[in-house]
Amino acid sequence: RFTQCRRRASTDFTGEAVSGLFHCSQTRRSLDKCWALSRPSDAQRLWGSMGQLAVTNWNAPLVWEGTFDPVVIDAIYKRLDPRLAVVVLAVGKYTRFLKGFLESAEKYFLVDFRVTYYIFTDNKQDVPKIELGTGRKITVLDVPSATRWQDVVLSRMKWATIAIDNQIRNEADYLFMMDVDSVFHSRFGAESLSPLSAVLHRGYYKTTRNYFPYERRGTSKAYIPPDEGDYYYTAAVWGGYLEEMYKLVKYCYEQSEEDAKNNIEAVWQEESHLNRYLLYNKPTKVLSPEYLWSDYDQVPADIRVVRISQLVKNYAEVRPNGGQ
Ligand SMILES: CC(=O)N[C@H]1[C@@H](OP(=O)(O)OP(=O)(O)OC[C@H]2O[C@@H](n3ccc(=O)[nH]c3=O)[C@H](O)[C@@H]2O)O[C@H](CO)[C@H](O)[C@@H]1O
Numbered sequence: 140r141f142t143q144c145r146r147r148a149s150t151d152f153t154g155e156a157v158s159g160l161f162h163c164s165q166t167r168r169s170l171d172k173c174w175a176l177s178r179p180s181d182a183q184r185l186w187g188s189m190g191q192l193a194v195t196n197w198n199a200p201l202v203w204e205g206t207f208d209p210v211v212i213d214a215i216y217k218r219l220d221p222r223l224a225v226v227v228l229a230v231g232k233y234t235r236f237l238k239g240f241l242e243s244a245e246k247y248f249l250v251d252f253r254v255t256y257y258i259f260t261d262n263k264q265d266v267p268k269i270e271l272g273t274g275r276k277i278t279v280l281d282v283p284s285a286t287r288w289q290d291v292v293l294s295r296m297k298w299a300t301i302a303i304d305n306q307i308r309n310e311a312d313y314l315f316m317m318d319v320d321s322v323f324h325s326r327f328g329a330e331s332l333s334p335l336s337a338v339l340h341r342g343y344y345k346t347t348r349n350y351f352p353y354e355r356r357g358t359s360k361a362y363i364p365p366d367e368g369d370y371y372y373t374a375a376v377w378g379g380y381l382e383e384m385y386k387l388v389k390y391c392y393e394q395s396e397e398d399a400k401n402n403i404e405a406v407w408q409e410e411s412h413l414n415r416y417l418l419y420n421k422p423t424k425v426l427s428p429e430y431l432w433s434d435y436d437q438v439p440a441d442i443r444v445v446r447i448s449q450l451v452k453n454y455a456e457v458r459p460n461g462g463q
């Protein structure tokens with residue numbers, strides 16, 4: 140089954156919806172055979188002893204450790220040699236997180252792939268010099284300082300939209316948006332790639348939609364009615380094809396501008412707009428909370444690998460206006 144998969148993939152691979160093993164393709168005919176051969180049985184949809192789902196109800200892969208072969212999936216994507224862009228903001232005191240973020244990414248993030256880190260900062264001189272692997276580089280871009288952290292997190296959508304238009308579109312095939320207060324601890328490889336990949340928020344993957352912290356005020360553009368919702372996704376790691384990400388980033392930017400005109404700010408800023416978009420435009424791959432954990436929380440048994448973890452930080456000290 141696996142050899143077949145690999146052979147088809149390497150001859151016909153189109154770059155979509157491949158995650159190794161049984162979720163090979165849902166979208167492209169060229170991989171249909173592979174998909175049919177390895178279509179998950181009902182039993183396989185539930186993965187692992189903890190009974191996690193390995194496929195969403197719209198048949199997108201739900202990626203956990205053990206649901207893909209790391210060597211095969213990297214090899215499949217490596218043949219395409221995609222150019223990957225990572226966008227992070229490091230505004231104000233957040234430049235202190237760059238060293239740990241970049242050094243750990245060099246160890247674990249799509250190793251041997253071409254990666255450009257786009258660092259948006261108001262503080263260029265504090266961007267550390269990091270030794271990078273072959274084919275990997277850093278581009279530093281200026282953004283203004285801010286007095287509210289809410290403005291910084293929202294402004295990510297604006298600066299990314301502008302930078303994609305001006306520059307990144309010509310330099311990347313895939314784009315990831317990430318929080319900089321993060322450290323990679325384990326492999327984050329090609330199994331994460333798809334047209335649009337989103338990560339389950341660690342705080343809500345075991346609860347039902349009624350508990351998701353979606354925007355519930357009808358006056359905000361991020362509004363989601365009470366009886367709707369698939370998952371709650373984090374805004375700290377998300378990625379996909381450059382043009383798919385562009386649509387989504389621009390959507391978050393424009394929706395938050397609309398909100399601002401109406402004197403409202405969504406409850407979790409861009410994360411709220413992101414969640415609304417992904418409800419009506421389903422991601423083509425969903426990544427488990429392995430892809431974004433937090434040092435604030437213990438690691439439960441169903442999280443077998445922590446790939447990225449958010450650091451514990453002194454919110455009051457590090458943010459311009461404090462706050463949780
Ligand atoms: C784990 C998770 O779900 N994280 C989300 C949560 O963040 P956090 O509480 O983790 O927010 P945060 O303080 O890390 O801010 C998000 C990111 O914005 C940048 N930044 C922020 C403030 C600042 O003064 N300077 C600066 O550069 C930096 O890249 C940072 O990593 O809520 C935020 C706002 O709703 C975002 O949705 C985050 O993605």
Ligand SMILES: [Mn+2]
Nearest residue numbers: 318320375449
């Ligand atoms: Mn963060």
